[in-house]
Amino acid sequence: MSYEEISMLGEKHLINVYNRLPLLLERGEGTRVWDSEGNEYLDFVAGIAVNSVGHCHPNVVEAVREQAGKLIHCSNLYHIESQAKLAEKISELSFGDKVFFGNSGTEANEAAIKLARRATENNEIIAAEGSFHGRSLGSLSATWKNRYRGPFKPLVPGFSFVKYGDIEELKNRVSGETAAVILEPIQGEGGVNVPPEGYIEAVREVCDDTGTLLIFDEVQTGMGRTGRWFGYQHYDVEPDIISLAKSLGGGFPVGALVARKEVAEAFTPGDHASTFGGNPIACTSALATIKTIEQEGLVERSRELGSYMRNQLKKIGEENSWVYEVRGKGLMIGFETDGKAQEIVDNALEQNVLLNKVSDDVIRFVPPLTVTKKEIDKVVSLIG
Numbered sequence: 001m002s003y004e005e006i007s008m009l010g011e012k013h014l015i016n017v018y019n020r021l022p023l024l025l026e027r028g029e030g031t032r033v034w035d036s037e038g039n040e041y042l043d044f045v046a047g048i049a050v051n052s053v054g055h056c057h058p059n060v061v062e063a064v065r066e067q068a069g070k071l072i073h074c075s076n077l078y079h080i081e082s083q084a085k086l087a088e089k090i091s092e093l094s095f096g097d098k099v100f101f102g103n104s105g106t107e108a109n110e111a112a113i114k115l116a117r118r119a120t121e122n123n124e125i126i127a128a129e130g131s132f133h134g135r136s137l138g139s140l141s142a143t144w145k146n147r148y149r150g151p152f153k154p155l156v157p158g159f160s161f162v163k164y165g166d167i168e169e170l171k172n173r174v175s176g177e178t179a180a181v182i183l184e185p186i187q188g189e190g191g192v193n194v195p196p197e198g199y200i201e202a203v204r205e206v207c208d209d210t211g212t213l214l215i216f217d218e219v220q221t222g223m224g225r226t227g228r229w230f231g232y233q234h235y236d237v238e239p240d241i242i243s244l245a246k247s248l249g250g251g252f253p254v255g256a257l258v259a260r261k262e263v264a265e266a267f268t269p270g271d272h273a274s275t276f277g278g279n280p281i282a283c284t285s286a287l288a289t290i291k292t293i294e295q296e297g298l299v300e301r302s303r304e305l306g307s308y309m310r311n312q313l314k315k316i317g318e319e320n321s322w323v324y325e326v327r328g329k330g331l332m333i334g335f336e337t338d339g340k341a342q343e344i345v346d347n348a349l350e351q352n353v354l355l356n357k358v359s360d361d362v363i364r365f366v367p368p369l370t371v372t373k374k375e376i377d378k379v380v381s382l383i384g
């Protein structure tokens, strides 16, 4: 089918919740994707921070193929080898002892919110202004933007917001009713916002002093994106719970809730479940992705190339007053401009480069962690 036929078919039958670009992607390899006309694009969106090991990495393709030929799905009524192994691997890499698997970021956060309520027997959750935690009603209740929340009120009771970075406001907000504070270690959708120095450590202290759980939403920052395995590892703290998704499965849908043992034990059989959560192919894909990140040193690469890209972008800022700020960690980079985000995205697309904006002002760069310096130079030269 042609692009025109497919886009018309979608317009007729798909519910209209996405603003799609006029592009039909058919194939991907590494940092490159190809459209239905055979045009090649350099992909600095990577499924919005999903394709961390690049498109169709041979390790992931091979692992998924092999698993698909053995067992595509079985219920959590039974034991699943790749699920247990993936939980072990995530525990090794993180603070966590126990893992629950779902299929997406919003589900991971739903599970985190439920676990926090169950473990503390409190109901209130404090989130941050600028946050994004997902679209299901619990996660949406912790999401800041009124455009997303407003049309769906009433939301889940017990959620409130404090200014991201303002420790005094948080201190005043936490009460005997607070179950948890939920934060992104670096805010993604909110504009790639890095918290002020000392803030995350101070949040941990407030939580410790008041018996409040600390949840980090690592859906976007996790799995090496920021130059550490997890965003929280940039700070001198350990959370009680994290949520993961996006790049965890290397492109295959998988989400996870990770918790300290004492917190995780609040859940007992029947408290939570997911039919597809921890599916054999999803977990096999995630294991192959993590192995690839380790083998190819992609966490370090993210740190080094992220720093390189930020420096190159800052040079544009030195010469152009319309650049306000370059920020981020590793290969999660925000480029704040004076209202030029759409123009930059459109111009890049004309030059066969895929970029993503999170607002009228801010471009978010989240390329595969396998990206090369030469590719970064190409993108930077398009902007500057």
Ligand SMILES: Cc1ncc(COP(=O)(O)O)c(C=O)c1O
Pocket (backbone or CB within 6 Å): 103, 104, 105, 106, 107, 109, 132, 133, 134, 135, 184, 188, 189, 217, 218, 219, 220, 221, 245, 246
């Ligand atoms: C920090 C964060 N949390 C949660 C989500 C929701 O993830 P999903 O779209 O997989 O439900 C996102 C998605 O962009 C995210 O960036």
